[in-house]
Amino acid sequence: MQLSAKEAFFAQGTLAQSIFYLHKGRAKLTVVSHSGKEATIALVSAGDFFGEESLRDVDGQRTVTATAITRCTALQIDREEMIQALHREHALSDVFVKFMLTRAMRVQADLVDQLFNSSEKRLARTLLLMARYGMEGPPEALIPPITQETLANMIGTTRSRVNFFMNRFRKLGLIEYKGRIRVHEELVNVILNEDLEPLTERSSISIPYYGLN
Template identity: 60%
Template structure:
């Protein structure tokens, strides 16, 4: 009977519908799934939309950790042995639809349904790989390349097993929101967006189309054009100069409190 029950269980149906211990929630742009410091008592499965995970330091500085797209789990820390506070804030970048699953229900289905456990573990592994890529992106890439990566994530290019069109319309998003996600200024984002458009990597007026070429040229470092190379190097130099000024300012504050 147990095997028959497991065979009948469909993870996709489970994650698409409400039921005991789970409900469908809808968030508008800017609304939060959970806040930094709040209790981890549920996990979200993002069915539609885009979201971001941010953390705020004790000094009030905010940084974007990662971006979520459809099919991602948000708040997986809730299934830890001891449910503690959230270490970051999850916010809807666009209008989102998600399944909210209570902690006890999530733990139950993980224990009882191997098909669901396999799906969840695979999602966690993909998330771990993406987190490593995010860290490398922040440590070594210029803000221009970080913007390119955010656009690619918003367009969902590069997902395993998916066939993508030559260009994809991403959800509505402002340049200010992109700047916050990348960790730069809105004026720099405007500069890079104009450059991407001139090179044929994106199209935009009111909405943004991301071309598949941006994946090949930016993500895989297959950069063509001396002007583009020089511009990227110049931007990297600016980023490094800004970091150096910040370190010098911090050192002065320590030496002369």
């Protein structure tokens, strides 16, 4: 299946009857509270599964809304078909188990990050994760546009704080932006709490960014 940007794969509260595998594009997972507040909890990249809650219960409900950020190509697999394939195809089972373990570790790390790290460190970690820093394969050269509001929702702070930290990172030479943001690997020093000094030579990763003044 193919979706254009801003189209939804599924909505929170609907029946979870299938799982998705993203071939191309980027998507986001959001939740809405009872009071109507929306938060972005994860970004989905090519090679990721999502909608795995469908494997848990026959008549379970979606706990999140999945929306395409860019044009996406994805494989939609019915619940029973996926369960049978996992039993039949050992290679698929290995890939899926590895993905779920990685996802569980990421959720645990996100919880620790939210509980113990400052919003500045959470922002630095989010930017590095978006650039796939420290993950398998090379970092992504380009990431779909993301607003300050979305970043604020992801790290649990305000847009004004995100703007403040982004400007601070830029002044320290940890990021650059001229129509898009370029993340330097030394941004990890914010998380490690090392001294932050202006940089001269550095490795960098480019991310399109919108919302900075």
